Amino acid sequence: MRVNIEETGRRVAEGIIESARQSEDAFKNRNWTAQSLSNAQETRFTLGENVHQEIKRGLAFKDANNLDLTTITQEDFRLPSLAKDMTSLRQTLDVGHGFVVVDTGLAHLSEDDFEIVGWAICNYFGQIVRQGIDRDLRLFTVADKGVANTDPTRIGASANRSAKHSDNGCLEPRAPCYLGLYCYEASDEGGESTIVSAQTILRTIINERPDLLPHYFDTYHFRAPQAQVWPSRGPTVQKPILEFRNGELLIHYARVMISPGMELAGTPLTNSQTEALDFLDEVIERHNLSFRTLLRPGELLVMNNLAFLHGREAFTPGTTGGRNLKRFWMWRRHTGPGTDPVLLDLTELA
Numbered sequence: 001m002r003v004n005i006e007e008t009g010r011r012v013a014e015g016i017i018e019s020a021r022q023s024e025d026a027f028k029n030r031n032w033t034a035q036s037l038s039n040a041q042e043t044r045f046t047l048g049e050n051v052h053q054e055i056k057r058g059l060a061f062k063d064a065n066n067l068d069l070t071t072i073t074q075e076d077f078r079l080p081s082l083a084k085d086m087t088s089l090r091q092t093l094d095v096g097h098g099f100v101v102v103d104t105g106l107a108h109l110s111e112d113d114f115e116i117v118g119w120a121i122c123n124y125f126g127q128i129v130r131q132g133i134d135r136d137l138r139l140f141t142v143a144d145k146g147v148a149n150t151d152p153t154r155i156g157a158s159a160n161r162s163a164k165h166s167d168n169g170c171l172e173p174r175a176p177c178y179l180g181l182y183c184y185e186a187s188d189e190g191g192e193s194t195i196v197s198a199q200t201i202l203r204t205i206i207n208e209r210p211d212l213l214p215h216y217f218d219t220y221h222f223r224a225p226q227a228q229v230w231p232s233r234g235p236t237v238q239k240p241i242l243e244f245r246n247g248e249l250l251i252h253y254a255r256v257m258i259s260p261g262m263e264l265a266g267t268p269l270t271n272s273q274t275e276a277l278d279f280l281d282e283v284i285e286r287h288n289l290s291f292r293t294l295l296r297p298g299e300l301l302v303m304n305n306l307a308f309l310h311g312r313e314a315f316t317p318g319t320t321g322g323r324n325l326k327r328f329w330m331w332r333r334h335t336g337p338g339t340d341p342v343l344l345d346l347t348e349l350a
Contacts, residue, residue, distance in 0.1 A: 035288065099308065132228065194291065
């Protein structure tokens with residue numbers, strides 16, 4: 001029986017390796033390391049003066065009509081100059097190296113206006129997705145909430161180091177395609193954002209521990225954050241860590257959600273699963289495999305949340321209100337349903 005089990009595992013691993021090769025051929029730009037990205041100019045994008053003028057007009061329209069973050073719509077805040085660059089920006093996220101840091105040059109706004117501008121810009125990337133049942137419908141403020149944070153799965157609400165993970169969006173049947181982090185206030189020290197590619201992760205596992213490959217394609221229970229669970233659906237969601245979908249390698253991971261999720265489901269991690277996850281944790285934290293950046297006020301990091309993991313280093317509070325980032329979740333609209341403001345603007349305003 002042992003021989004049959006080992007033979008089955010070998011065949012599964014061989015199939016994964018072949019699928020990985022095909023995915024690497026189709027998405028060559030995702031095979032990056034920290035060194036290969038060190039001089040990549042396309043990791044940054046700066047908003048031009050035309051976009052700044054359109055933002056000013058949008059904020060003036062908001063004030064004149066007494067709109068706020070909960071009532072403003074995409075028709076109220078049009079950025080046609082940004083729309084002209086959005087095709088290339090989305091390409092960077094979808095088939096390029098997976099992320100871009102947008103320098104908006106707008107660190108001087110009030111927090112309310114800053115949130116609306118962040119929402120307006122991210123709305124051009126994709127449809128904004130809610131992050132809570134009855135709150136956080138358009139954004140979530142990533143800041144140290146201290147003892148007020150009682151949910152161990154919400155590391156974003158503390159100043160602690162956040163191990164690399166994907167945002168899983170457990171309220172919805174699918175995770176957000178894109179993640180946006182818009183820096184309103186930086187920390188005094190620490191808080192660097194980090195990103196690693198799923199393709200780089202899988203290639204490392206293939207090279208070093210191919211015997212563990214089948215474990216990453218098994219289905220696991222993820223414990224949903226308290227603010228992201230429908231009472232009727234139970235406390236966990238099920239998904240694999242790695243999967244190939246239409247030839248593309250996707251990753252879903254958060255160790256802080258998997259271990260308790262498996263316990264809740266009555267199927268605690270086996271020794272071999274634990275070994276596989278421990279090795280994955282070691283790989284994703286290798287500095288030479290990760291992009292690292294310290295977001296400054298007015299900078300917006302937008303990344304592909306389906307094929308990359310992100311994390312954050314520990315930080316110390318700032319001299320005023322402390323580190324404060326506005327987090328946005330987005331679904332792609334240019335490859336699926338939904339009214340795309342880019343097409344709207346290019347048709348009506350270009």
